[in-house]
Amino acid sequence: MFTRVERSAILPASGNVLDFESSPVPFRSGDSVAAALLAAGASPLRESPVDDSPRAPYCMMGVCFECLVEIDGKQNQQSCLTKARPGMIVKRQHGARMVG
Ligand code: FES
Incomplete structure (x- = not known):
């Protein structure tokens, strides 16, 4: 469903790599976290707190x-509005966020 308009390759030597569930995910400069994860095929990103879907x-x-x-x-971060940064640690959110 989501495809990049630009077809150039991600350069592994660029250092633009984040960690998603203990796996490296390369991204392009300017990518949001959601764009990087979708491009890497890392989905789903969370489970519904209602029925775990x-x-x-x-x-x-x-x-x-x-x-x-x-x-x-930090839980409850909108990955589509967060710019990917090298070294950031991203995890799936399971159910409702913790309070406190
Ligand atoms: S995809 Fe992030 S708010 Fe809709």
Whole structure:
């Protein structure tokens, strides 16, 4: 469903790599976390707190909240609005976020 307009390859030597569930995910400069994860085939990104159904980014513009992940230990981060940075640690969000 999601394809990149630009067809150039990601350069592995660029250092643009984030960690998703303990796996390296390369990204292009300017990518959002959601774009990087979708391009890498890393989906779903979370589970519904209601019925544990798998969820993935949908709107890619901050409206639907289907892209929530944990980034560097902070839950409920909208991955479509977060710019990917080298070394960031991203994890799937399971169910409702912790409070406190
Ligand atoms: S994909 Fe809809 S808010 Fe992120």
